[in-house]
Amino acid sequence: QADLSKVLQMCLLHDLSEARVSDLNYVHQKYNERLEEKAVNDLAATLPFGNEIKGLVEEYEKRECLEAKLTKDADNLEFLLSLKEQIDIGNTRAQTWVKPALSRLLTEEGKQLAEEILKTDSDGWWYGDKDDEWWVNRNK
Known part of the structure; x- marks a missing residue:
């Protein structure tokens, strides 16, 4: 059974880095280095709940849990x-x-x-x- 709250939070935050690094298409991704982790870390550092966001995004990127x-x-x-x-x-x-x-x-x-x-x-x-x-x- 999935944790609905966690799924909703991940859905809201999973593309957060794209606000800073853009949403590159597949051709652009092939030839560019996207610093998504740096973008999330920099953003998280400015927020009192930044570590929670960072943790959710990292967990999403791993694709190990059902929610991700x-x-x-x-x-x-x-x-x-x-x-x-x-x-x-x-x-x-x-x-x-x-x-x-x-x-x-x-x-x-x-x-x-x-x-x-x-x-x-x-x-x-x-x-x-x-x-x-x-x-x-x-x-x-």
Whole structure:
């Protein structure tokens, strides 16, 4: 059983270093050294609860605990949702990123969510049933 509070904290803080080192794409990462640890350490040094942040980020980066794995999956599922939106509007190149995105998932829960994402219309929540009375006369 995962500690929900810890998962939420990791989700909020896992990309903290990107505020200082940027969110480089895969090509840029290949040719640049990102000093993420230094960025987190420098930021943590300015806060009274900096050591807690530093500890959570370090634990996330190790990917050993369930909370870190779930957080990483959430990050990758967000990317998969963006890909699905692009696929649904006809961007055929987005499909090429689905397999690598799926291979990054660490938990069974993440893999199950990914499966649902890929078989669900990304705009179904918005468009729904257009024969419904609401869409005709706005009658609830």
